[in-house]
Amino acid sequence: MTTGPHAQNDAAQPTGTATAGETADYAHWADNPYMTDVRPIVSDGAAPTPGCAKRDPIIVADGVTRQFGALKAVDVAHLEIPRHKITALIGPNGAGKTTLFNLLTGFDTPQSGRWSFDGHSLAGVAPHKVARLGMVRTFQLTKVLGKLPVIENMRLGGAAQPGERIYMALFPWLWKAREKELTEKADRLLARFKLDAKREDYAASMSGGQRKLLEMARALMTEPSLVMLDEPMAGVNPALKQSLLDHIKDLKSEGVTVLFVEHDMHMVRHIADWVVVMAEGRVVAEGPPDEVMKDKAVVDAYLGAHHDVDLGDSAGVAELEAELAEDEESVVGTQDAGLLGEEEHEREEKA
Numbered sequence: 001m002t003t004g005p006h007a008q009n010d011a012a013q014p015t016g017t018a019t020a021g022e023t024a025d026y027a028h029w030a031d032n033p034y035m036t037d038v039r040p041i042v043s044d045g046a047a048p049t050p051g052c053a054k055r056d057p058i059i060v061a062d063g064v065t066r067q068f069g070a071l072k073a074v075d076v077a078h079l080e081i082p083r084h085k086i087t088a089l090i091g092p093n094g095a096g097k098t099t100l101f102n103l104l105t106g107f108d109t110p111q112s113g114r115w116s117f118d119g120h121s122l123a124g125v126a127p128h129k130v131a132r133l134g135m136v137r138t139f140q141l142t143k144v145l146g147k148l149p150v151i152e153n154m155r156l157g158g159a160a161q162p163g164e165r166i167y168m169a170l171f172p173w174l175w176k177a178r179e180k181e182l183t184e185k186a187d188r189l190l191a192r193f194k195l196d197a198k199r200e201d202y203a204a205s206m207s208g209g210q211r212k213l214l215e216m217a218r219a220l221m222t223e224p225s226l227v228m229l230d231e232p233m234a235g236v237n238p239a240l241k242q243s244l245l246d247h248i249k250d251l252k253s254e255g256v257t258v259l260f261v262e263h264d265m266h267m268v269r270h271i272a273d274w275v276v277v278m279a280e281g282r283v284v285a286e287g288p289p290d291e292v293m294k295d296k297a298v299v300d301a302y303l304g305a306h307h308d309v310d311l312g313d314s315a316g317v318a319e320l321e322a323e324l325a326e327d328e329e330s331v332v333g334t335q336d337a338g339l340l341g342e343e344e345h346e347r348e349e350k351a
């Protein structure tokens with residue numbers, strides 16, 4: 001697939017060298033300039049503090065607030081998302097991650113603030129126009145159309161915009177050519193995501209993981225330069241998880257910027273170049289995954305007083321769960337359990 005941003009960002013093309021230790025499976029990324037770019041993500045000399053300036057931001061948000069009654073769901077003073085990188089947006093349940101996604105993509109309107117994508121101001125821009133500018137998203141609960149075959153879901157992802165439709169009605173032969181082009185693109189993407197065998201199946205017949213893949217494939221129909229994924233791993237079985245991870249890395253290797261919300265800390269540690277942490281609507285920490293997971297504000301946001309845990313380490317998390325089970329103030333085992341509760345729930349489901 002040829003994705004949009006590459007040609008237009010030649011000046012920003014990374015020049016880093018390949019990092020050592022890549023496995024044979026990932027050999028095709030070893031010489032890829034986007035995968036091996038080692039230049040700092042922050043702008044010259046800046047420390048990785050909440051709201052820090054980036055060397056090459058693709059999204060810049062200022063003073064974005066969203067209140068539901070008395071609750072300030074989002075209160076982001078300043079945030080920059082680095083171009084050509086994979087950024088994870090993490091935080092406990094209710095931190096405001098999805099609301100921020102909704103605001104940035106035009107699915108919700110903030111009480112205040114401004115934000116831009118690739119230099120275009122997006123305040124007040126409708127979601128379909130945001131997508132046309134090159135910024136697409138998926139949803140926590142997939143929005144594939146169950147009663148339509150997979151191929152139709154794909155074609156809709158690249159469907160004509162309202163103005164284009166009138167034009168096509170007047171000149172049907174143009175529509176035929178466009179439909180052929182859309183179908184070919186859809187088939188290429190289905191093959192890439194190994195969903196081609198499901199082409200004629202109703203989307204409703206697919207597993208949760210396959211629907212996530214379909215939603216991601218459909219998002220790529222518009223050849224975006226930024227893909228925003230809301231909990232891509234939720235409900236995905238372990239076999240498909242690896243494939244999803246690889247697809248996300250492939251996007252990066254093509255110069256696509258990825259921003260994703262995720263509770264799965266192993267995934268965050270495995271693929272994120274940068275992590276932004278939200279708690280109670282605010283950005284409370286930012287930085288490379290290894291450093292952020294040790295940050296006191298992050299550990300506080302997730303785990304209260306249990307400061308000695310490495311959030312990316314399964315043994316550490318298991319130990320913590322055992323500790324919390326004994327702790328009367330702990331939310332483990334209740335509906336507020338958040339990250340740890342989800343991991344426990346997933347294990348129960350697998351058992």
Ligand SMILES: Nc1ncnc2c1ncn2[C@@H]1O[C@H](COP(=O)(O)OP(=O)(O)OP(=O)(O)O)[C@@H](O)[C@H]1O
Pocket residue numbers: 068071073091092093094095096097098099100
């Ligand atoms: N439409 C709404 N009306 C009222 N409150 C809302 C609405 N949408 C979100 N909220 C509240 O805003 C806060 C932030 O919610 P949001 O879904 O953005 O959090 P999140 O970080 O994405 O959480 P999770 O990880 O559980 O998905 C929560 O307290 C939520 O209940």
